[in-house]
Amino acid sequence: MDALKAISQSSMKENAPEVKIGDTVKVHVKITEGDKSRIQIFEGTVIAKKHGGISETFTVRRVAHGVGIERVFPVHSPAVEKVELVRSGKVRRAKLYYLRDRVGKAAKVKEAIR
Numbered sequence: 001m002d003a004l005k006a007i008s009q010s011s012m013k014e015n016a017p018e019v020k021i022g023d024t025v026k027v028h029v030k031i032t033e034g035d036k037s038r039i040q041i042f043e044g045t046v047i048a049k050k051h052g053g054i055s056e057t058f059t060v061r062r063v064a065h066g067v068g069i070e071r072v073f074p075v076h077s078p079a080v081e082k083v084e085l086v087r088s089g090k091v092r093r094a095k096l097y098y099l100r101d102r103v104g105k106a107a108k109v110k111e112a113i114r
Helices: 002-010 097-101
Strands: 024-033 036-050 057-064 067-074 080-087
Touching (some): 024 067, 036 097
Antiparallel strands (some): 024 080, 036 057, 057 067
């Protein structure tokens, strides 16, 4: 058990991104297609964080061409290059799944003054 814990501790990122629920973030993801790789940016609102430790994930939602897109990113994945904070949100919930039913300006999160 100690060996498993040591392996999981070594594969964790030291500077893991500090994202909070309601924040608008830009996630820089490394995409590999064949022998080429590139960085793709996915910008949206963090609607959920799950688990903890090595298996910690966060879900980012955005609306593109009228269709909602949600992606789940592992915090400690080597595919996630960096996470930029665009704006911080003011929320009172741990999960913002109610944003899925909202359309237009009603789907916005108020900005927190920090």
